[in-house]
Amino acid sequence: MEEHADDRVPVLIVGGSLVGLSTSLFLGRLGVGHMLVERHASTSRHPRGRGNNVRTMELFRGAGAEQLIHDASSVLAGNHGILQTPTLVGDQGEWLFKEIDPGGGLSRFSPTAWCVCSQNDLEPVLLDCARSLGGDLRYSTELKSFEQDPEGVTAVIEDRATGRLSTVRADYLVAADGPRSPVREKLGIGQSGPGELFHNVSITFRSRRLADVVGGRRFIVCYLTDPEADGALLPVDNVESWVFHAPWHPDRGETLEDFTDERCIAHIRRATGAPDIDVEITGKAPWHAAERVAERYGAGRVFLAGDSAHEMSPTGAFGSNTGIQDAHNLAWKLALVLDGSAGPGLLKTYELERLPVAAATSARASARSAEHSHPGYAPAPGVLGGRQGGMLTVAMGYRYPRGAVLDADPDMPVVPDRMDLRGEPGSRAPHMWLHRPDEARRLSTLDLYERSFVLLTGAGGKAWHTAAPVVAERLSIRLAAYRIGDGGDTDLVPEAGADWAELHGTTDEGAVVVRPDGFVAWRSPGRAGDPEATLTAAMEALLQRY
Numbered sequence: 001m002e003e004h005a006d007d008r009v010p011v012l013i014v015g016g017s018l019v020g021l022s023t024s025l026f027l028g029r030l031g032v033g034h035m036l037v038e039r040h041a042s043t044s045r046h047p048r049g050r051g052n053n054v055r056t057m058e059l060f061r062g063a064g065a066e067q068l069i070h071d072a073s074s075v076l077a078g079n080h081g082i083l084q085t086p087t088l089v090g091d092q093g094e095w096l097f098k099e100i101d102p103g104g105g106l107s108r109f110s111p112t113a114w115c116v117c118s119q120n121d122l123e124p125v126l127l128d129c130a131r132s133l134g135g136d137l138r139y140s141t142e143l144k145s146f147e148q149d150p151e152g153v154t155a156v157i158e159d160r161a162t163g164r165l166s167t168v169r170a171d172y173l174v175a176a177d178g179p180r181s182p183v184r185e186k187l188g189i190g191q192s193g194p195g196e197l198f199h200n201v202s203i204t205f206r207s208r209r210l211a212d213v214v215g216g217r218r219f220i221v222c223y224l225t226d227p228e229a230d231g232a233l234l235p236v237d238n239v240e241s242w243v244f245h246a247p248w249h250p251d252r253g254e255t256l257e258d259f260t261d262e263r264c265i266a267h268i269r270r271a272t273g274a275p276d277i278d279v280e281i282t283g284k285a286p287w288h289a290a291e292r293v294a295e296r297y298g299a300g301r302v303f304l305a306g307d308s309a310h311e312m313s314p315t316g317a318f319g320s321n322t323g324i325q326d327a328h329n330l331a332w333k334l335a336l337v338l339d340g341s342a343g344p345g346l347l348k349t350y351e352l353e354r355l356p357v358a359a360a361t362s363a364r365a366s367a368r369s370a371e372h373s374h375p376g377y378a379p380a381p382g383v384l385g386g387r388q389g390g391m392l393t394v395a396m397g398y399r400y401p402r403g404a405v406l407d408a409d410p411d412m413p414v415v416p417d418r419m420d421l422r423g424e425p426g427s428r429a430p431h432m433w434l435h436r437p438d439e440a441r442r443l444s445t446l447d448l449y450e451r452s453f454v455l456l457t458g459a460g461g462k463a464w465h466t467a468a469p470v471v472a473e474r475l476s477i478r479l480a481a482y483r484i485g486d487g488g489d490t491d492l493v494p495e496a497g498a499d500w501a502e503l504h505g506t507t508d509e510g511a512v513v514v515r516p517d518g519f520v521a522w523r524s525p526g527r528a529g530d531p532e533a534t535l536t537a538a539m540e541a542l543l544q545r546y
Contacts, residue, residue, distance in 0.1 A: 005154065005169035009035045009136070010338050012155055012168055014143045014183055015176035018049060018119060019306030019323035021126035023174055026331035028133030029063050030451065032338060035168060036135060037157050039142040043123035046285055047236045047243055048202065050118040051220070051317030055396040057112040058518070059328045062450040066112060068125045073117030075237050083222040087273025088213045109396065109421060110431050111444035116220055118236065146173060148300050172334060173302045179290065181308035187299045191292040197313055197366065198377040199248040201256065203264050204283040208240045213274045229270035244268050248286065256286055289313045289377070291362045297351035303330055310358035312365040316391060322361050326354050332516040336543065341477045345544030346404060353403035360414045364394045393419050400426040404515065404542055406522040423504030425522055429514045430503045433495035434484065442495060449518040452478035453539070458501050458508035459485030467531040475539055513538060
């Protein structure tokens with residue numbers, strides 16, 4: 001079958017939702033040829049998955065899509081916080097939190113911020129960006145079967161519009177095909193975790209008078225707690241388009257057919273406390289909240305990403321963000337293995353790094369649903385005991401104790417109790433503002449990372465800086481190097497006199513190597529006797545060249 005493949009690509013992506021599209025975008029940025037197949041005819045039309053956390057926005061910033069996403073999300077730019085109230089009438093409710101970033105403290109950690117952009121608005125942006133980079137993205141195209149061998153994967157795909165079958169030969173396959181992943185099932189990969197948590201029916205509707213009832217409360221989501229008509233209300237445009245998540249109890253014999261337009265209208269009116277508002281139902285979609293994590297993140301040349309690898313409670317939007325971050329972690333590793341810079345062992349670090357993050361994050365998502373009394377969720381005893389850190393710590397403070405890092409503490413928690421980004425190997429590299437000596441335009445240290453490993457040194461680290469291009473040429477790898485300081489021979493100047501070495505846990509004569517995903521891979525606290533040999537050994541180990 002390999003000899004007669006209709007198409008040959010380095011990577012075949014199965015699934016064209018947020019995670020599949022992000023995988024395409026990140027691979028495209030790194031120049032990796034790929035094909036994406038998605039069985040549906042178009043991107044999502046349902047306004048869901050709206051919370052894009054700061055770490056995800058850092059990745060989209062690096063991929064050149066940050067401003068485009070903000071433009072697509074402008075209608076909800078003024079919406080913040082989560083309101084919980086019996087109804088929208090009266091003043092009995094309380095804000096679970098009113099601002100995502102009260103006081104602006106997030107700016108100490110990141111050059112970007114959270115963004116509320118619904119999936120139906122975000123996916124077209126990612127699609128356009130991916131296609132502009134040369135990605136071959138095929139909708140109405142379904143994976144029918146695949147087989148792998150030591151050299152690659154051969155897949156059979158179907159054009160659902162014509163019924164035509166064709167074969168694709170790929171070096172690697174990435175399955176972003178959802179929680180009921182056929183690819184995961186074929187691989188025989190099991191799942192761990194509590195399983196199903198609760199069920200909802202997502203109802204889209206139009207109502208002009210509801211905006212008057214909501215008033216000036218610009219929430220991201222409002223939990224309405226009337227015991228006879230609870231649910232979650234989400235604005236789509238703050239004017240006439242809305243979404244309501246109604247609890248669904250299939251365990252009690254409820255079917256989707258029971259959610260008639262009449263029932264949904266009555267439920268929304270009672271839940272909001274506004275019996276006379278106009279309600280026009282425009283759509284219904286079931287969804288299932290679950291906590292499950294795959295026991296492995298792939299087999300051979302096939303990898304799982306997103307919901308195929310983990311399912312999480314929707315509170316906090318951890319699921320989609322974790323999936324997008326999966327895609328980014330895998331993309332740069334595939335790129336380096338495919339171009340020969342790294343050994344195939346680098347791909348084994350994908351599971352070592354991302355599976356523990358998913359396990360810790362899914363537990364936190366369930367705990368947050370319990371904390372917020374998410375409509376329809378009756379947590380099992382002890383769920384709250386699994387809490388690990390706050391939202392920001394879970395979103396961007398997670399660590400990789402094992403994987404493509406050197407000298408990381410293997411016993412450090414994956415999600416620490418507090419934000420602690422000080423340049424330790426296995427943690428996301430610190431953010432600080434810089435500028436080039438001859439330019440006023442500021443850039444973040446995080447803007448330096450995407451296409452290669454990066455060596456950072458201070459003014460006293462000239463020997464490291466000199467060694468970097470020699471090591472890069474010797475190993476045939478991309479290794480950018482920057483000296484940071486106030487001296488005239490440095491590449492970048494810290495803003496407001498900030499001390500890069502102190503922030504990164506080293507000295508001015510030391511060095512830090514940062515991975516393409518912005519995580520610290522290795523650091524030296526000071527000068528080495530033989531910088532070339534030391535740096536060569538570190539890079540060979542990181543790239544699994546043994």
